[in-house]
Amino acid sequence: MRKVAIVGVGMSKFGEEWTRGFRDMLIEAGRNALEDSKLSGSEIDSLYIGTMAPGSLVGQEHVGALVADSMGLTPVPATRIEAACASGGAALRQAYLAIASGVHDTVVVGGVEKMTDTPGNEVTSALGGAGDQEWELFMGATFPGLYALMATRHMAEYGTTEKQMAQVAVKNHANASKNKYAHFQNEINLDTVLNSRPIATPLKLFDCSPITDGAAVAVLMPLDKAKKVCEKPIEILASTQASDHLALHSRKSMSSLLATQVAAKKAFDEANLSPKDIDLAEVHDCFTIAEIMAIEDLGFFKKGEGGKATEQGKTSLNSEISVNTSGGLKGCGHPVGATGVKQAAEIVWQLRGQAGKRQVKDAKIGLAHNVGGSGATAVVHIMKKL
Amino acid sequence: MVEAAGIIGYGSCVPKYRIKTSEIARVWGEEGERITKGLGVLEKSVPDVDEDSATLSVEAARNAIAFAKIEPEAIGAVYVGSESHPYAVKPTATIVAEAVGATPELTAADLEFACKAGTAGMQMCMGMVCSNMIRFGLAIGADTSQGRPGDALEYTASAGAGAFLIGRDRKDFVAEIEATYSFTTDTPDFWRRQGADFPSHGGRFTGTPAYFRHIMGATQGLFEKTSTRASDYDYFVFHQPNGKFPISAAKKMGIGTEKVKPGLFTPVIGNTYSGASMIGLAGVLDIAKPGQRIVVTSFGSGAGSDAFSIEVKDGILEKRKKYKGKTLADYIADKEYIDYGVYVKHRRKLKSL
Numbered sequence: 191m192r193k194v195a196i197v198g199v200g201m202s203k204f205g206e207e208w209t210r211g212f213r214d215m216l217i218e219a220g221r222n223a224l225e226d227s228k229l230s231g232s233e234i235d236s237l238y239i240g241t242m243a244p245g246s247l248v249g250q251e252h253v254g255a256l257v258a259d260s261m262g263l264t265p266v267p268a269t270r271i272e273a274a275c276a277s278g279g280a281a282l283r284q285a286y287l288a289i290a291s292g293v294h295d296t297v298v299v300g301g302v303e304k305m306t307d308t309p310g311n312e313v314t315s316a317l318g319g320a321g322d323q324e325w326e327l328f329m330g331a332t333f334p335g336l337y338a339l340m341a342t343r344h345m346a347e348y349g350t351t352e353k354q355m356a357q358v359a360v361k362n363h364a365n366a367s368k369n370k371y372a373h374f375q376n377e378i379n380l381d382t383v384l385n386s387r388p389i390a391t392p393l394k395l396f397d398c399s400p401i402t403d404g405a406a407v408a409v410l411m412p413l414d415k416a417k418k419v420c421e422k423p424i425e426i427l428a429s430t431q432a433s434d435h436l437a438l439h440s441r442k443s444m445s446s447l448l449a450t451q452v453a454a455k456k457a458f459d460e461a462n463l464s465p466k467d468i469d470l471a472e473v474h475d476c477f478t479i480a481e482i483m484a485i486e487d488l489g490f491f492k493k494g495e496g497g498k499a500t501e502q503g504k505t506s507l508n509s510e511i512s513v514n515t516s517g518g519l520k521g522c523g524h525p526v527g528a529t530g531v532k533q534a535a536e537i538v539w540q541l542r543g544q545a546g547k548r549q550v551k552d553a554k555i556g557l558a559h560n561v562g563g564s565g566a567t568a569v570v571h572i573m574k575k576l
Numbered sequence: 577m578v579e580a581a582g583i584i585g586y587g588s589c590v591p592k593y594r595i596k597t598s599e600i601a602r603v604w605g606e607e608g609e610r611i612t613k614g615l616g617v618l619e620k621s622v623p624d625v626d627e628d629s630a631t632l633s634v635e636a637a638r639n640a641i642a643f644a645k646i647e648p649e650a651i652g653a654v655y656v657g658s659e660s661h662p663y664a665v666k667p668t669a670t671i672v673a674e675a676v677g678a679t680p681e682l683t684a685a686d687l688e689f690a691c692k693a694g695t696a697g698m699q700m701c702m703g704m705v706c707s708n709m710i711r712f713g714l715a716i717g718a719d720t721s722q723g724r725p726g727d728a729l730e731y732t733a734s735a736g737a738g739a740f741l742i743g744r745d746r747k748d749f750v751a752e753i754e755a756t757y758s759f760t761t762d763t764p765d766f767w768r769r770q771g772a773d774f775p776s777h778g779g780r781f782t783g784t785p786a787y788f789r790h791i792m793g794a795t796q797g798l799f800e801k802t803s804t805r806a807s808d809y810d811y812f813v814f815h816q817p818n819g820k821f822p823i824s825a826a827k828k829m830g831i832g833t834e835k836v837k838p839g840l841f842t843p844v845i846g847n848t849y850s851g852a853s854m855i856g857l858a859g860v861l862d863i864a865k866p867g868q869r870i871v872v873t874s875f876g877s878g879a880g881s882d883a884f885s886i887e888v889k890d891g892i893l894e895k896r897k898k899y900k901g902k903t904l905a906d907y908i909a910d911k912e913y914i915d916y917g918v919y920v921k922h923r924r925k926l927k928s929l
């Protein structure tokens with residue numbers, strides 16, 4: 191297996207991009223990533239694109255070729271990867287494997303979702319496809335409902351409070367306000383979250399990540415080669431993935447994600463590191479309770495102590511571990527397929543020392559954690575500054 | 577001799593029934609106070625079982641004719657703008673023309689451009705009077721608007737009509753229309769397909785790229801065309817789908833909200849759709865003094881805005897004094913509350929299984 195590095199990253203502005211389509215956002219992110227890598231399109235020899243539901247959301251399938259076409263990369267092999275909200279992370283892993291195995295040399299990985307062309311109820315229904323359609327969605331469950339069940343269970347088992355969950359949103363908005371690519375540029379306070387409209391009790395509007403348009407792109411190559419052509423290559427120390435029962439009711443626990451725990455353990459083993467070695471983490475906070483579960487399941491805090499740790503500020507910027515410096519899904523936005531690649535871009539900027547006002551001091555090692563659905567897929571990447 | 581286009585009379589009509597926003601919220605298990613505050617709408621008008629866009633148009637038109645003190649036979653054009661014409665094929669405008677006594681020597685047609693078809697009718701009348709095709713034209717915006725049960729629109733979709741008589745002789749004017757400017761694009765923020773009972777909308781897409789872009793595009797275009805600015809005007813009437821949007825639009829353009837509130841009636845009668853900006857103008861004309869200037873900017877989904885620069889004339893004082901019909905303030909004050917059950921009957925939402 192060859193070692194792999196990220197040599198360029200780029201994003202489009204995340205948000206309600208009414209005037210921009212699928213292609214426009216990809217082109218912006220792709221151009222930014224290629225410019226960042228200082229490579230030309232002709233040096234790319236494969237492409238993977240993570241996107242969850244373009245068929246339902248904008249009637250577009252065959253997205254691999256579309257991306258190659260719009261980024262001017264034809265005739266490279268171009269493949270779409272789908273793993274619900276973990277599509278971006280899974281696509282990054284495919285790019286990693288393609289290079290590690292020696293099959294491809296310079297690979298582009300993208301993530302994209304165009305969500306605001308579709309009415310909210312249809313988006314909810316399309317996203318519902320990430321769950322078990324037959325056992326969950328047909329019975330009336332939606333994703334806020336499923337995560338509300340997890341939150342309720344976590345509260346019952348560990349005493350986690352709504353205020354602790356609200357603190358996740360407050361922190362992530364504060365980080366997002368320092369990120370020019372973020373959907374939300376405003377800080378919020380606990381009252382805003384706690385007094386917001388109930389969505390699925392105990393989750394309120396500000397506990398939920400938004401519907402967002404956006405794209406993110408990364409360029410990968412073998413580490414040896416990267417060292418020659420790139421000033422600050424970021425090495426991928428580990429790329430792991432795990433799966434779990436699709437339906438929440440089939441899982442052993444409703445207050446933790448087994449797929450996250452398995453993927454994290456493998457990743458730390460692969461990288462020969464432990465959770466305390468991580469300086470910053472981008473974790474999958476599709477709902478505030480998801481971040482609390484993630485920081486426990488990834489091993490940063492003991493099971494049941496994620497809420498308290500958040501409340502004590504241990505996950506804030508430049509504290510014990512900086513979590514979701516980009517603003518996370520809550521603050522930066524969640525264009526579903528783009529999220530996993532955006533997380534990698536944020537880690538790269540942080541490790542290079544290019545994160546501006548939200549820079550984590552002396553950041554050396556970062557972790558990205560991307561979840562599909564209610565936890566049936568988890569992808570973990572650990573990255574290191576050379 | 578053609579001098580200019582101006583308003584020679586105007587009238588409005590709002591049904592007497594009201595339902596409170598909190599009553600609708602109660603039925604759907606929502607928090608009434610939050611929704612009332614969020615929309616800035618306390619209550620909305622509801623038409624009676626036998627009221628529709630035609631009856632509301634007729635009453636508003638009769639008020640306009642009484643205000644103008646003209647013979648209805650002198651009206652050369654009747655245009656009714658609505659998105660709730662009682663018939664898909666068969667004009668509302670002929671019903672109105674016949675009822676007010678304007679037939680048969682006139683042209684008439686129904687218009688549709690979501691909530692701005694009425695102001696499009698005003699522009700058509702301006703063109704016709706200025707080109708000497710007709711002496712007086714009657715433009716009406718009227719709706720008994722639809723909102724799907726439980727949808728956000730149900731809290732605001734109400735009923736009402738505004739009617740304006742447009743003439744060309746300055747001696748007849750209650751207000752002169754100095755200029756008009758329109759801003760139109762193909763923006764599908766809100767629509768109702770053929771045969772559908774209720775409209776669909778693009779949620780948050782109806783805001784920034786639709787309402788605000790067009791309202792501001794038209795208003796600022798009007799400023800440019802007339803070399804004026806906000807401080808040259810005493811009142812601003814914007815299309816008012818809720819109580820918040822017109823205030824936000826004003827703030828974005830640096831217009832003081834005290835210039836917007838006198839023409840903002842959505843908080844107490846709801847969104848009368850095609851009637852909304854015209855009713856707003858009627859309300860302002862009821863209180864404005866000669867010499868004061870008004871900007872009216874309508875908005876129709878789909879999408880477009882018509883902006884008008886209007887100056888109130890001395891003629892308004894005598895006509896106002898002699899007018900014995902109902903004013904907008906009378907319609908707003910004359911109200912009877914109904915609950916959701918009666919509302920369902922009035923709006924024919926009840927279906928037997």
